[in-house]
Amino acid sequence: MKIKVLVVDDSALIRSLLTEIINSQPDMQVVGVAPDPIVARDLIKQLNPDVLTLDVEMPKMDGLDFLERLMRLRPMPVVMVSTLTERGSEITLRALELGATDFVTKPKMAISDGMREYTELITDKIRAASHARISSLHRIQKANQDKPAPIALRNPLISSEKLIIIGASTGGTEAIKTFLTKMPSDCPGILITQHMPAGFTRSFANRLNSLCQISVKEAIDGERVLPGHAYIAPGDQHLLLARSGANYVTQLSDAAPVSRHKPSVDVLFESAAVAAGKNAIGVIMTGMGKDGAEGMAKMKAAGAYNFAQDEASCVVFGMPKEAIAHGGVDETLPLEELPRQVLNHLTESGTRALRV
DSSP: OOEEEEEEOSOHHHHHHHHHHHHTSTTEEEEEEESSHHHHHHHHHHHOOSEEEEESSOSSSOHHHHHHHHHHHSOOOEEEEEOSSHHHHHHHHHHHHHTOOEEEEOOOSOOSHHHHHHHHHHHHHHHHHHTOOHHHHHHHHHHHHTOOOOOOOSOGGGGGTOEEEEEEOTTHHHHHHHHHTTOOTTSOEEEEEEOOOTTTHHHHHHHHHHHOSSEEEEOOTTOBOOTTEEEEOOTTSEEEEEEETTEEEEEEEOOOOBTTBSSOHHHHHHHHHHHTGGGEEEEEOSBSSOTTHHHHHHHHHTTOEEEEEOTTTOSSBSHHHHHHHTTOOSEEEOGGGHHHHHHHHHHHHHHHHHHO
């Protein structure tokens, strides 16, 4: 059965282009289009779509207002279509907080290799959205609204030696927020790859920085990795971990996408296996596909201890499932338990090391 998609956008050109892209796929079809949320509301009742693509900014009713009402009255998978601007990125991050499954930027109006890449991107996101667990999204939203207090690290001396390495995709922005807001200011340095386009990762980092006890920033090249800091891969570059003498440092790479991803979780995990070995703790979270599975297996082979988010709390149980299948995961836990268990493992492993 085909995935039924409703396209909501005030631009007739964008509606036409998205319809053409979606209908070119054998497993999905556009069942309706709407120029504004008022028309969309009626079409949702009539057509019962599986996935909605929703323009961020529209007339008659703001996209965010509509999304908030939709998630309260008729929760369903929504892929936001955003402008590539600072304002667009801020609005899009708010949409993800409200329950949107994922987002894409507005397509460039040209039939080219770029358009083919865009077709793959948006149709992949629609497929992922069609598998999304909206109940898990709501659970994560509620957890983040409760503003939990950070967890105390019982042995802060280990923070300069250990590192936490995180990878995520669909549903990951809110999952990462859940994790980082529970991290104490003396936690080990954290490196993160979240699948996200250029222009959005800085806004994402700034938003997290305002919510967390730790410092969160978009990574730059050659920066020393410090305890109490989290570094997020820029949306158009791979993030790697490297050594410089006794210190860990960030490294950015403009190499080609890996498994169509840039930044790639595999690239980060594989670099952590080489640079940190047993001093790394890997965490793989919600996301479609298998990025990170091979890299996590390499981390485990190098002595790292790895966690995966469990199926029930994932928006999409793709990346964790693949990592488990590749043998790279030591523990699988609900998202709410991951921060505490990661810190507990750090304390226990640090205590063992001190005894030795």
